[in-house]
Amino acid sequence: MKSDETKVTVKVNDSTEIVCNKNENLLRVLEKNGYEIEYECQEAHCGTCRTIMNEGEVEYTYEPVAYIGKNEVLPCSAIIKSDLNLTIEW
């Protein structure tokens, strides 16, 4: 999906703040900033990339069929729609 000019902030572990474009893919943003998120399918059906999202809004490019618990996100298919607050354990 084409990103637009609106900037949003992805906060990781309450320490790092990544400024990126709204509508960017979350996995790509995290990878570009040095976070090695494990992923497999890239279509939201395997759930391998499951990550804790404390706050924020995303939309999915593929309808997720993998389990997404409360406060979780699948970065591989998530399009960033607002400022996000994530906890990345590894």
Added chain:
Amino acid sequence: MAYSTFSQEKNDALKEPMFFGNPVNVARYDQQKFEIFEKLIEKQLSFFWRPEEIDVSKDRIDYGKMSDHERHIFISNLKYQTLLDSIQGRSPNVALLPLVSLPELETWIETWAFSETIHSRSYTHIIRNITNDPSLIFDDIVGNKDIVERAEYTSRYYDDLINYQQAYNLHGEGVHKTDVGELDINMHDLKRKLYMCLMSVNVLEAIRFYVSFACSFAFAERGLMEGNAKIIKLIARDEQLHLSSTQHMINLIRTGQDDPEMAEIAEECKQDAADMFKEGAEQEKEWAEYLFKDGSMLGLNKEILCQYVEYITDVRVKAVGIDPIFNITKNPIPWMKTWLASDTVQVAPQEVEISSYLVGQVDSEVNVEDLGDFEL
């Protein structure tokens, strides 16, 4: 309660638990308690593929050039996968269908098991191509100690559940003499056996296939056995979906969204489930040792594979609410991602036959903006 293929008890499936409620009577999908199982069915159907679509003829030449220890790695993995999918092609139906109470879950279980039978047929397709006498390979499976031990670990939980649910369906709760001994049947134990069975299937889909997958993809990274790798890639995609389905069942149960008694049982079983994952991982590491007993292959050895098993185990346990076991934080085989990604089924079309087309894939999402150009 005796199982009936047509329960005439009027029931509202929206109020039933996933398992141990009234048997499903009408297979209706206009209403669903857990819509996710319908979505899984649709996804699985959109993944449909046939082994004969994949050209494996070049693999025969590659196989002919392999060293003995590489053939041992290749064939042993095929044998193991053949046995695992033989079990998976029948067991969800036999063990779970008599217990299920939701139409969408019943149909998901049948769809899931059917896709496993495609995997079994694909192993025959691969084996027929590389040898003139497939019996030499198939006949060795049941007599191979290293393969049987690991497959038995999964089938044990299925068999235990099947024995108990059959006795329960015929005789109800109480102590009953059966061919497998005296069974003390009570609902709590039965539910516990179901939960542990679901967890053992989860272990199977989560980590047991992945050592074999890694070897197949490692061969293909060197341009060898590419037809096989394309089939394994399709199998891996299906298995990702099956893994998600058992994660859904387990998480719906343990987070209290289904049967409250099952949620208590999930809590009771938490340590047993963690131990099961750990034992599964240890068995897979032993398998890696067996595979490489006569020598490693280029790009993969026992140590890397064992680290990968530990890494993937930690990823999988977290998905069902269990703390990481090995604390391995870095994927030692990063190139596996390329092979396990759905949207990159074909990365270099000029090199091998394209198999990335979708059969029966339907995008049923319609947004208001999609109708923007219409005028009345």
